[in-house]
Amino acid sequence: MNYVVAGYSIVLSILFLYGVQLAWRRRRWTRLVARVEASHAAVGDGGAGAAVDVPAE
Amino acid sequence: MTTITPDTSPTTPGAGPSTPDAEPTRSALPTSLAQSTRMVWTTRIVGLTAAVSVGFTVWLGLWVTPPDKVQGDLVRLVYIHPGVAWVALYLAFGLAAVSSLLYLWPRTRSFFWDRLAAAAVEVGVVFNICTLISGSIWGRPTWGVWWAWDARLTLTAVLLVLFLGYLALRRIPAEPEVRAKRCAFAALFAAVDIPLVHFSVDWWKTLHQGATVLNANLSPTIHGSMAWTLLLGFIALTLVFVWMLLVRYRIGVLEDFLGTGELEVAILERQAEGAGATPTAGSGDGAAEVAR
Numbered sequence: 001m002n003y004v005v006a007g008y009s010i011v012l013s014i015l016f017l018y019g020v021q022l023a024w025r026r027r028r029w030t031r032l033v034a035r036v037e038a039s040h041a042a043v044g045d046g047g048a049g050a051a052v053d054v055p056a057e
Numbered sequence: 058m059t060t061i062t063p064d065t066s067p068t069t070p071g072a073g074p075s076t077p078d079a080e081p082t083r084s085a086l087p088t089s090l091a092q093s094t095r096m097v098w099t100t101r102i103v104g105l106t107a108a109v110s111v112g113f114t115v116w117l118g119l120w121v122t123p124p125d126k127v128q129g130d131l132v133r134l135v136y137i138h139p140g141v142a143w144v145a146l147y148l149a150f151g152l153a154a155v156s157s158l159l160y161l162w163p164r165t166r167s168f169f170w171d172r173l174a175a176a177a178v179e180v181g182v183v184f185n186i187c188t189l190i191s192g193s194i195w196g197r198p199t200w201g202v203w204w205a206w207d208a209r210l211t212l213t214a215v216l217l218v219l220f221l222g223y224l225a226l227r228r229i230p231a232e233p234e235v236r237a238k239r240c241a242f243a244a245l246f247a248a249v250d251i252p253l254v255h256f257s258v259d260w261w262k263t264l265h266q267g268a269t270v271l272n273a274n275l276s277p278t279i280h281g282s283m284a285w286t287l288l289l290g291f292i293a294l295t296l297v298f299v300w301m302l303l304v305r306y307r308i309g310v311l312e313d314f315l316g317t318g319e320l321e322v323a324i325l326e327r328q329a330e331g332a333g334a335t336p337t338a339g340s341g342d343g344a345a346e347v348a349r
Contacts, residue, residue, distance in 0.1 A: 004133045007194040009189045011137055015297060018183045022206060022304045029311035036315065 091252025100303045107296035114140075114293045117286040125283075134195045136286050140294035141187040145343035146213070146251055148298055150220065154248035158242035171237035172313065174244055175227060180298060185217045200264055208257040209265040212250055219247035230232050233313070 118136035125132035159165040192210065193203050205211065223243045227236065256266055271321035279287060 001130045003194050003198050004119070007134045007191050008066050008119065008137065010194070011191050012115070014183065014187055014190075019297075019300070019301060019304075022301060022308070025308050026304050026311075029308055029315070033311050033314060043137060 075313060096307075100300065100307075103296060103303065104130050104300040107293060107300050110289060110293035110296055114286065116288045117282070117289065122282045122286050126287050128199070131195060131198060132283070134191060136283075137193040137197060137288045137294070138188065138195060139287065140290040141184050141191060142203065142213075143186035144294050144298045145181050145290055146216070146254055148295065149177045149184060149302075150216065150248060150251055152302075153177040153181065153220075153244045154251070155224075155245035157248075158239045161245075168237065168313070170232070171240065172306055173302075173308040174241065176302050176309055178223050178306055180301045182217065182224065183301075184294075184298065185213065185220070189213060189217065196264075205264050206334075207264040208261040209263050212254045212257050216247065216250045216254060219250060220244075223247060 114136060118133050122133070122136075124130045128135075153174040156170040156177065160167070160174065162168035189210075192213075196205065223240060226240055226243050229236070231239075240337050257263060
């Protein structure tokens with residue numbers, strides 16, 4: 001039974017930790033986009049649909 | 058300055074590609090996805106259902122179902138091992154292959170398929186790791202070894218390495234179209250291993266047992282509460298996959314909008330945090346700041 005418990009624990013832990021990491025990444029990116037959009041609005045840029053500039057390397 | 062004009066191609070998973078023959082371009086602002094109430098609630102409901110069904114599977118698998126006549130309690134691992142393998146090999150990597158094919162097909166070419174493939178591969182790699190670990194833990198008391206160079210085990214490990222290579226390929230800096238195209242070819246190349254894994258137990262003499270449910274006669278050799286628990290395990294892990302895919306796809310949309318360069322993102326974060334700061338990455342004219 002030890003192998004069974006170990007198998008369930010490891011597999012479910014991996015899935016849980018990956019799920020938590022996904023949720024954290026989504027929240028981080030969503031907040032970042034929201035901040036950028038808010039800044040866009042502040043400068044009256046419009047944002048969506050506009051041509052965007054990529055800085056030269 | 059290089060200028061990229063965002064297109065109007067759809068960014069939501071349910072929207073599908075835009076017009077046929079449309080050239081792939083960077084996505085428009087993903088606010089429709091990020092702020093879509095329906096999308097948020099769909100993701101939450103799928104996640105909640107997945108968590109509940111996984112809980113039921115564990116309860117049935119560990120406490121309700123009887124031990125097997127031959128395997129004893131080890132049969133309980135069978136309620137999750139085939140489920141994670143099903144998700145990794147067939148759902149995730151199969152979806153990645155189909156999405157990659159649709160990206161390469163000129164009439165359906167859209168970054169939607171590229172992002173979907175990338176999301177499916179990342180989630181699939183996690184499930185593939187779970188497959189190898191749970192199989193190894195089952196194999197130790199059953200076969201006496203943690204690992205055997207058996208055809209199915211080896212080909213499953215090869216599949217993991219191939220799709221890890223796919224993820225590495227995505228991180229190599231390149232133009233979006235170039236990256237998407239070469240990743241699509243890589244996914245199709247890796248997907249050749251999927252039927253090899255599936256039929257390995259029929260084509261070669263292997264330690265791994267043959268198909269229990271989807272065998273040649275389509276006559277499952279498992280029954281009673283064990284069969285129902287196995288079925289619930291498949292459904293639960295499929296729901297977990299769907300939830301992870303939805304979340305990972307959204308991350309992909311947001312990453313594509315802002316660019317995934319860590320330095321650029323860090324700069325943007327600092328600029329956005331600054332009170333009244335203009336979040337440009339060097340453009341100097343207040344325009345948007347998609348990097349990379």
